[in-house]
Amino acid sequence: MLRIDCLRSIYAELENCLVVTIMGATAAELQSLGHRQNFFYLQHAMGLASSTGLGLALSLPEQRVVVFDGDGSLLMNLGSLSTMARYRPKNLIHVVFDNESLLSVGGFPTATGTGTDLEGIAKASGIPRVVTARTVETFTSAMSEALGGSDLTTIIAKVEAKGPAVYVTDLALLENRFQFRRHIQSLKLKH
Amino acid sequence: MPVSVANSRLIYEGLKECDVRLVSALPETWLVHLIRMSDEDPEMTLVRLAKEEEGVGISAGAHFAGVKSAMLMQNHGFLAAINGIVSFAHLYKIPLMMLISYRGSMGERDPWQTQGGNVTEPLLRALGIPYFFLAAAEDVKKRMRQAQMLAESSLQPVALLLMRDLMWEE
Numbered sequence A: 001m002l003r004i005d006c007l008r009s010i011y012a013e014l015e016n017c018l019v020v021t022i023m024g025a026t027a028a029e030l031q032s033l034g035h036r037q038n039f040f041y042l043q044h045a046m047g048l049a050s051s052t053g054l055g056l057a058l059s060l061p062e063q064r065v066v067v068f069d070g071d072g073s074l075l076m077n078l079g080s081l082s083t084m085a086r087y088r089p090k091n092l093i094h095v096v097f098d099n100e101s102l103l104s105v106g107g108f109p110t111a112t113g114t115g116t117d118l119e120g121i122a123k124a125s126g127i128p129r130v131v132t133a134r135t136v137e138t139f140t141s142a143m144s145e146a147l148g149g150s151d152l153t154t155i156i157a158k159v160e161a162k163g164p165a166v167y168v169t170d171l172a173l174l175e176n177r178f179q180f181r182r183h184i185q186s187l188k189l190k191h
Numbered sequence B: 001m002p003v004s005v006a007n008s009r010l011i012y013e014g015l016k017e018c019d020v021r022l023v024s025a026l027p028e029t030w031l032v033h034l035i036r037m038s039d040e041d042p043e044m045t046l047v048r049l050a051k052e053e054e055g056v057g058i059s060a061g062a063h064f065a066g067v068k069s070a071m072l073m074q075n076h077g078f079l080a081a082i083n084g085i086v087s088f089a090h091l092y093k094i095p096l097m098m099l100i101s102y103r104g105s106m107g108e109r110d111p112w113q114t115q116g117g118n119v120t121e122p123l124l125r126a127l128g129i130p131y132f133f134l135a136a137a138e139d140v141k142k143r144m145r146q147a148q149m150l151a152e153s154s155l156q157p158v159a160l161l162l163m164r165d166l167m168w169e170e
Helices: A003-016 A025-032 A049-059 A071-076 A079-087 A118-125 A136-148 A173-190 B005-017 B029-040 B053-064 B075-080 B082-090 B111-126 B137-154
Strands: A018-021 A039-041 A065-070 A092-098 A129-133 A153-158 B022-025 B045-048 B069-074 B096-101 B131-134 B157-162
Touching: A003 A025, A003 A136, A018 A025, A018 A049, A025 A039, A025 A065, A039 A173, A049 A065, A049 A071, A049 A079, A049 A092, A049 B022, A049 B045, A049 B053, A065 A071, A071 A092, A079 A118, A079 B045, A079 B053, A092 A118, A092 A136, A118 A129, A118 A153, A129 A136, A136 A153, A173 B053, B005 B029, B005 B137, B022 B029, B022 B053, B029 B045, B029 B069, B029 B096, B053 B069, B053 B082, B069 B075, B075 B082, B075 B096, B075 B111, B082 B157, B096 B137, B111 B157, B131 B137, B137 B157
Parallel strands: A018 A039, A018 A065, A065 A092, A092 A153, A129 A153, B022 B045, B022 B069, B069 B096, B096 B157, B131 B157
Antiparallel strands: none
């Protein structure tokens, strides 16, 4: 299963969500499908995408928030799983693309390739709904269920260690950041 | 425990007057009353962290959402949060209001706090983080308002160092 195929399969459904991605391949691939103002790419600070999603979800309980995390990033901040589980925001969907690799920095293997089980860790941390997807069909249905459901969900998507040809785009970090906040403020004015 | 309830209350009132609606925290002796006050206030969202660096992401999310937040941590927690401060808050110009208990400075009895006390201000200066001391009750609210004002206008982290003279009574 390729991450880009997972992203493509649910791209349309992201229109009404606030989306936070990790750096590197995940950010580049989502952006390659078409940037939207509701997408924020955290191009550094590994581990903090899920914390950012938690801050958004707790601050905007009516707004669906989707985080695209990775195995390398999550392993840097496993405590985030216990913090998310503790506050259990019903509007937060936490997707972890697990390619068992630090792909963007040369493909070094992570511990999920040698037996560390992120589904088990998420469950044991208290995340109420945890699903592992190994096919695009399973991934799409898990996402649809999470988007239509009402509980904190972590989806572990086991993907191949393959990324895009280029990682850098012409969207400046600060442009993305100010656009994202302005978009959220405009949503609040509509309500 | 001789942590000042009155001055903790003053700081908490300062947070409320700054319209802070979300507080992230990790327990530490000097912060016990502040954390309890946050927990007991139905208007406040308290996020108890596993590690202080998470608080940078949570405050960034709150900022994007238009919610004012503050981080309660010990100076060792500040040390633990530095990569997040640099590669998120500084890189993306995120305002952070960090309330940092300044352990390990003059008067410290616990040997394990002393090394962190030595490096707190040099690190704040090296990182270019503006900071204020909260040492006297009469200055607390004004300095909190000023610190938040600078964080919001400059879009950067600022630190309020909670000092022994304010926090500890004996």
